[in-house]
Amino acid sequence: xxxxxxxxxxxxxxxxxxxxxxLAHCYRRAMEEGVPRRITVRDHSNFSIAQxxxxxxxxxxxxxxxxxxxxxxxxxxxxxREAESPFDGSRVLLIPAIVPDVAVLAVQRADxxxxxxxxxxxxxxxEAALAAKKVIVLADEVVPRxxxxxxxxxxxxxxxxxxxxxxxPGACHPSPLQGRYGRDHEFFHEYHRRTxxxxxxxxxxxEWVTGTRDHDEYLAKLGRRWEELREDGVPSVxxxx
Amino acid sequence: xxxxxxxxxxxxxxxxxxxxxxLAHCYRRAMEEGVPRRITVRDHSNFSIAQxxxxxxxxxxxxxxxxxxxxxxxxxxxxxREAESPFDGSRVLLIPAIVPDVAVLAVQRADxxxxxxxxxxxxxxxEAALAAKKVIVLADEVVPRxxxxxxxxxxxxxxxxxxxxxxxPGACHPSPLQGRYGRDHEFFHEYHRRTxxxxxxxxxxxEWVTGTRDHDEYLAKLGRRWEELREDGVPSVxxxx
Amino acid sequence: xxxxxxxxxxxxxxxxxxxxxxxxxxMRLPLIAFVVAKRTHAPRAVxxxxxxxxxxxxxxxxxxxxxDTPNVSGxxxxxxxxxxxxxxxxxxxxxxxxxxxxxxAHGNLNTTAVGGDRSRPKVQLPGSGxxxxxxxxxxxxxxxxPHDKRRLRERVDFITSPGYLAGGDARRRAGLPxxxxxxxxxxxxxxxxxxxxxxxxxxxPGQSVGSVRAATGWExxxxxxxxETEPPSAxxxxxxxxxxxxxxxxxxxx
Amino acid sequence: xxxxxxxxxxxxxxxxxxxxxxxxxxMRLPLIAFVVAKRTHAPRAVxxxxxxxxxxxxxxxxxxxxxDTPNVSGxxxxxxxxxxxxxxxxxxxxxxxxxxxxxxAHGNLNTTAVGGDRSRPKVQLPGSGxxxxxxxxxxxxxxxxPHDKRRLRERVDFITSPGYLAGGDARRRAGLPxxxxxxxxxxxxxxxxxxxxxxxxxxxPGQSVGSVRAATGWExxxxxxxxETEPPSAxxxxxxxxxxxxxxxxxxxx
Numbered sequence: 001x002x003x004x005x006x007x008x009x010x011x012x013x014x015x016x017x018x019x020x021x022x023l024a025h026c027y028r029r030a031m032e033e034g035v036p037r038r039i040t041v042r043d044h045s046n047f048s049i050a051q052x053x054x055x056x057x058x059x060x061x062x063x064x065x066x067x068x069x070x071x072x073x074x075x076x077x078x079x080x081r082e083a084e085s086p087f088d089g090s091r092v093l094l095i096p097a098i099v100p101d102v103a104v105l106a107v108q109r110a111d112x113x114x115x116x117x118x119x120x121x122x123x124x125x126x127e128a129a130l131a132a133k134k135v136i137v138l139a140d141e142v143v144p145r146x147x148x149x150x151x152x153x154x155x156x157x158x159x160x161x162x163x164x165x166x167x168x169p170g171a172c173h174p175s176p177l178q179g180r181y182g183r184d185h186e187f188f189h190e191y192h193r194r195t196x197x198x199x200x201x202x203x204x205x206x207e208w209v210t211g212t213r214d215h216d217e218y219l220a221k222l223g224r225r226w227e228e229l230r231e232d233g234v235p236s237v238x239x240x241x
Numbered sequence: 242x243x244x245x246x247x248x249x250x251x252x253x254x255x256x257x258x259x260x261x262x263x264l265a266h267c268y269r270r271a272m273e274e275g276v277p278r279r280i281t282v283r284d285h286s287n288f289s290i291a292q293x294x295x296x297x298x299x300x301x302x303x304x305x306x307x308x309x310x311x312x313x314x315x316x317x318x319x320x321x322r323e324a325e326s327p328f329d330g331s332r333v334l335l336i337p338a339i340v341p342d343v344a345v346l347a348v349q350r351a352d353x354x355x356x357x358x359x360x361x362x363x364x365x366x367x368e369a370a371l372a373a374k375k376v377i378v379l380a381d382e383v384v385p386r387x388x389x390x391x392x393x394x395x396x397x398x399x400x401x402x403x404x405x406x407x408x409x410p411g412a413c414h415p416s417p418l419q420g421r422y423g424r425d426h427e428f429f430h431e432y433h434r435r436t437x438x439x440x441x442x443x444x445x446x447x448e449w450v451t452g453t454r455d456h457d458e459y460l461a462k463l464g465r466r467w468e469e470l471r472e473d474g475v476p477s478v479x480x481x482x
Numbered sequence: 483x484x485x486x487x488x489x490x491x492x493x494x495x496x497x498x499x500x501x502x503x504x505x506x507x508x509m510r511l512p513l514i515a516f517v518v519a520k521r522t523h524a525p526r527a528v529x530x531x532x533x534x535x536x537x538x539x540x541x542x543x544x545x546x547x548x549x550d551t552p553n554v555s556g557x558x559x560x561x562x563x564x565x566x567x568x569x570x571x572x573x574x575x576x577x578x579x580x581x582x583x584x585x586x587a588h589g590n591l592n593t594t595a596v597g598g599d600r601s602r603p604k605v606q607l608p609g610s611g612x613x614x615x616x617x618x619x620x621x622x623x624x625x626x627x628p629h630d631k632r633r634l635r636e637r638v639d640f641i642t643s644p645g646y647l648a649g650g651d652a653r654r655r656a657g658l659p660x661x662x663x664x665x666x667x668x669x670x671x672x673x674x675x676x677x678x679x680x681x682x683x684x685x686x687p688g689q690s691v692g693s694v695r696a697a698t699g700w701e702x703x704x705x706x707x708x709x710e711t712e713p714p715s716a717x718x719x720x721x722x723x724x725x726x727x728x729x730x731x732x733x734x735x736x
Numbered sequence: 737x738x739x740x741x742x743x744x745x746x747x748x749x750x751x752x753x754x755x756x757x758x759x760x761x762x763m764r765l766p767l768i769a770f771v772v773a774k775r776t777h778a779p780r781a782v783x784x785x786x787x788x789x790x791x792x793x794x795x796x797x798x799x800x801x802x803x804d805t806p807n808v809s810g811x812x813x814x815x816x817x818x819x820x821x822x823x824x825x826x827x828x829x830x831x832x833x834x835x836x837x838x839x840x841a842h843g844n845l846n847t848t849a850v851g852g853d854r855s856r857p858k859v860q861l862p863g864s865g866x867x868x869x870x871x872x873x874x875x876x877x878x879x880x881x882p883h884d885k886r887r888l889r890e891r892v893d894f895i896t897s898p899g900y901l902a903g904g905d906a907r908r909r910a911g912l913p914x915x916x917x918x919x920x921x922x923x924x925x926x927x928x929x930x931x932x933x934x935x936x937x938x939x940x941p942g943q944s945v946g947s948v949r950a951a952t953g954w955e956x957x958x959x960x961x962x963x964e965t966e967p968p969s970a971x972x973x974x975x976x977x978x979x980x981x982x983x984x985x986x987x988x989x990x
Contacts, residue, residue: 017608020509020546024608031595031606040601043594046532046612047567047619051299054564058292058822059873061326061333064301066571067618070644070656073610076600081327085302087337091657092302096328108480113792115812119394119480120554121534122562130822143478151477152814153360153395158790158823159812160758160782176551179481185546231551233481236392237384239349239360240420240474241809258862261763261800265862272849272860281855284848287786287866288821288873295818299568300619307825308872311898311910314864317854332911354538356558361808362788363816371568393560399536399569400558401504401528417805426800472805482555 001209003027004201006036012098014044020185021192026201035198043076048095050124055097056131064092102163103132105156106171108180109147110139114162117147117154119236120178129157136164138171140180151239170219170226179233184225242450244268245442247277253339255285261426262433267442276439284317289336291365296338297372305333343404344373347412348397349421350388351380355403358388358395360477361419370398377405379412381421392480411460411467420474425466485713487669488732489722490686491626492518493714494667495579498624502526503576504569506616509548510731511626512579516540518721530575532612534561544726567612570619573660578616581627583607584638587680587700589625589645589663591617592638600640610642617643622664629668635699646678653678670694672711679703684711739967741923742986743976744940745880746772747968748921749833752878756780757830758823760870763802764985765880766833770794772975784829786866788815798980821866824873827914832870835881837861838892841934841954843879843899843917845871846892854894864896871897876918883922889953900932907932924948926965933957938965 002008004026016027029035051063074080081094110116116137129135174184195201212218219226243249245267257268270276292304315321322335351357357378370376415425436442453459460467495515501524507516517540529537531548536559541552582591597604645663646653666673671694673680683705695702726732749769755778761770771794783791785802790813795806836845851858899917900907920927925948927934935957949956980986
């Protein structure tokens with residue numbers, strides 16, 4: 001959507017698409033036709049982007065890997081370097097650190113200071129948060145501090161990195177948030193169908209983005225569909241601290 | 242104790258001592274006098290050993306750092322290399338991966354397959370487990386599989402790496418295990434006093450190691466002292482999955 | 483109900499998974515192949531999902547994406563991507579599934595872009611995801627894709643996921659520590675890579691060497707003992723159709 | 737009750753912590769200094785413990801080690817060592833405390849071994865722990881140690897934790913990105929490092945420039961405005977004695 005709206009100049013990513021539905025039309029239009037504007041892309045793989053963020057998170061200038069040797073990704077990316085390991089002369093690919101200006105994290109709960117609990121697969125969330133200069137937390141629920149400190153192993157990054165905590169129930173829709181709501185598959189498919197053309201995309205944005213005042217109105221527009229996605233989840237067996 | 246008993250040939254560590262009590266007498270005797278045998282040491286810092294294990298855990302040959310530049314640790318360690326970052330020519334220290342044959346992890350709970358939950362500070366536990374060829378889990382409690390799968394974010398390493406799960410309540414004593422038992426400070430201090438001489442150490446081992454048939458007998462010998470260390474802990478607020 | 487190409491592919495893919503193996507599982511057909519393997523000959527196989535999930539039991543319901551909530555419920559480990567990719571790089575993952583838009587006879591795959599140059603392609607594809615890592619680092623690669631001349635090409639426009647590169651020992655010389663495609667399963671047949679180059683070992687029921695050749699963009703090599711692909715057993719079909727009752731993945735028009 | 741050298745050191749160390757700073761806290765005196773700072777002028781300081789704990793409130797009771805269970809209860813983050821060391825390497829930690837067995841006038845510290853060579857030392861010390869990392873990477877290093885001629889030496893036997901190395905721009909030339917000792921607090925006085933070399937800025941009550949010189953192994957440099965160290969206020973003493981009522985750390989014979 002950011003690409004389709006012309007807000008993006010450059011993308012560093014391992015994968016851009018509409019999972020389960022197909023290719024990402026806005027991304028295709030931008031890359032193939034320069035519509036609405038030309039973007040540049042730095043190709044990555046899941047591992048290389050995770051390593052770049054890990055390097056950023058621990059303040060390492062780069063991390064060496066064996067992945068992608070022989071692939072065209074390093075050439076297309078342009079920031080990697082091939083080198084020999086000084087330990088055994090074997091070939092390695094050096095992935096330089098990525099330090100994002102901002103990382104946006106959606107989590108189940110956070111306190112007012114920004115101490116955030118995320119569960120379910122972490123993907124690259126933690127590395128991205130630690131690597132970033134600042135973090136914006138979208139919390140499904142803002143909870144008392146005691147709920148966070150009752151389980152400090154679940155905290156994903158230190159509060160001093162968090163520039164803003166926003167209580168936004170349903171922030172991930174149409175993607176899921178473990179224990180809160182499931183995935184809205186049909187919403188993805190509908191988006192896919194309607195954004196085949198640039199006009200269709202503008203129409204969709206007019207309806208769902210600029211056409212709703214805020215996220216509450218967006219959820220209200222979803223109506224019963226949103227209610228049906230909600231899941232209670234099964235509570236974890238507590239850990240005693 | 243392993244050093245004092247002559248079971249160790251070489252140590253790679255950032256710190257060897259008796260926290261809160263003082264220097265480690267067995268380590269001193271081995272290094273200073275070769276008693277009961279000479280050992281070699283590869284000096285590390287907490288960060289360098291964490292990076293070496295992280296490199297082992299992700300299969301990277303090494304990780305570059307800025308730490309320890311100018312310190313005598315790299316020279317004493319002998320396995321690090323100084324290099325220039327090919328990205329900007331700045332000086333880096335390359336810490337090669339450590340791949341332990343075995344990592345021993347004490348955890349609060351594990352299932353029979355070896356899926357283990359650990360909470361409290363992780364230190365280098367996860368990197369060590371992932372870097373190791375195999376893992377031995379000492380579980381304070383063996384629990385049904387459902388207790389593990391109720392909270393998969395707490396799992397520390399995959400079960401396929403776990404060669405053995407041993408149910409050993411109190412395995413960490415005199416060290417603490419969060420939510421289960423506190424630290425036995427006096428036991429550390431007593432060990433420190435009694436192991437000042439090699440004879441004192443042998444005497445101590447005769448009483449507490451070879452002198453007890455198994456860990457149950459060890460705990461029974463602790464008696465009320467062990468009971469007084471036990472903590473119930475405060476249950477975490479559950480996460481719903 | 484007639485057996486679909488998707489079902490034949492799933493059945494063949496399931497046969498590629500051995501018991502107790504750790505397998506990087508993709509979505510769609512690979513996921514169903516993993517379910518079939520688990521419920522038939524490989525009950526102790528373990529599935530890894532690149533966003534950070536490890537399961538020793540497949541999710542009980544059909545998934546659209548690996549992040550769907552049922553894929554997390556019942557997982558034995560929710561990890562980070564780097565943890566699982568790290569174990570992959572260590573060589574602890576025996577097999578991995580990937581697909582692609584294009585493949586060449588050396589098993590090199592393109593999921594990045596077709597035509598034009600990289601900065602202005604004719605068709606922009608989604609990119610590697612974890613595919614290039616799995617292709618680089620798994621002990622064995624299982625490739626699944628639709629079969630037509632524009633996809634099985636003499637040369638791919640971009641090597642996203644390295645196969646045997648130019649063939650011979652090119653893969654080792656590039657610095658890759660192990661692996662390479664062990665099988666390519668298409669909508670028409672099955673290829674293996676005995677010396678780093680694709681050889682047709684079977685054609686699916688209803689196909690022939692000739693029909694496969696006609697749909698293949700490189701000069702087809704055929705195994706001496708080429709034969710018809712073994713169709714799915716009734717048991718296997720029951721598992722497939724139980725898991726994907728509406729044929730969302732296994733009976734869709736590709 | 738007379739003010740002990742430990743209490744004077746803790747009070748001075750607490751003054752080195754500014755509000756809202758992230759501080760790598762060690763055990764013993766640094767921990768108590770952190771408690772004092774939090775309860776007086778730096779209520780929003782955050783403490784990091786190298787085994788992987790972040791607290792914005794000190795543990796309510798006296799700790800013997802940072803792994804004691806009360807140090808985990810109430811923590812805002814239980815992390816891994818690598819997470820916190822990584823944030824340190826990124827430059828996100830303003831101040832760190834360390835001690836040592838030996839220090840030289842350039843603030844280089846030895847906690848590894850004294851005498852002999854590394855493979856057969858006269859006295860084997862515990863090693864770096866996180867000390868060398870904090871010394872390498874924190875924005876500012878606060879050093880606390882007992883003062884005597886064998887500890888404040890012309891040259892240390894082993895540089896575990898780099899200070900200003902040979903002085904001048906040696907630290908920068910070695911490749912360290914920032915930092916270096918900002919203060920050395922001993923049982924006798926306080927030193928600062930205006931140009932990478934220790935200068936006595938104050939002597940504790942009961943001491944003098946002469947008594948400090950007599951106990952220092954290098955040629956003492958003295959600040960023009962050297963004066964007596966400010967003694968702990970009644971408030972500060974109350975915090976110290978409330979936290980360490982038996983004087984386990986603050987009144988022990990060193």
